[in-house]
Amino acid sequence: MKGCGCKICENDFGDSVNDLASDGDSLKSILQFLEKQGLKVSKKVLKKHLDAFEIPYKDDSTVAVVEDCEPVKIELNKVDFSQYNFDENKPDTIIGYLQKLNLKLYLNQLQIVLQRQDDVIKGKSPEVNSNEVKNLSLIFQILEKSTAMAIQINQREAIRIVESMGLSVEPLQQLPPLPTQNNVQGNSEPKTD
Numbered sequence: 001m002k003g004c005g006c007k008i009c010e011n012d013f014g015d016s017v018n019d020l021a022s023d024g025d026s027l028k029s030i031l032q033f034l035e036k037q038g039l040k041v042s043k044k045v046l047k048k049h050l051d052a053f054e055i056p057y058k059d060d061s062t063v064a065v066v067e068d069c070e071p072v073k074i075e076l077n078k079v080d081f082s083q084y085n086f087d088e089n090k091p092d093t094i095i096g097y098l099q100k101l102n103l104k105l106y107l108n109q110l111q112i113v114l115q116r117q118d119d120v121i122k123g124k125s126p127e128v129n130s131n132e133v134k135n136l137s138l139i140f141q142i143l144e145k146s147t148a149m150a151i152q153i154n155q156r157e158a159i160r161i162v163e164s165m166g167l168s169v170e171p172l173q174q175l176p177p178l179p180t181q182n183n184v185q186g187n188s189e190p191k192t193d
Helices: 014-022 027-036 043-052 091-121 130-147 149-164
Strands: none
Touching: 014 027, 014 043, 027 043, 091 130, 130 149
């Protein structure tokens, strides 16, 4: 067999690894075999090796089988608002609830990513899972949209700059009325007799 040039092939374990994978051994068990032989490689190196030879492999770390899992039953026409901490007739309380929920999701995912980074720093893991970082980014986008953080931050920065120029910014006490057909200039209806 001609090797692919990886650490596994360089150490003459290519055929053995390919046979184990072809026999259905998991990546974890192949890595354990290599370690017993005195060769320590990452899962990433092993996957690249098997991909180079187009050998399918069983990756037991990506699929978690959950036994005794009940399906979630949702009737979209029947929502019980009593389980939530808001009044469904007050949109502000719903928005506040969703903002808190999105913040909790973001903080939970941030904790997962920080733990993975700590594992990498301590040598417990070879790399941070890119899907976890992508999930963090996605949840942040949702959080940002639900809270308008960027607008708030930009507005505060603009006020700070204006005030640093010696000017003052006074908040509006009341928003001006929305234009209607009667109070918009240049928008007159043709009169019919």
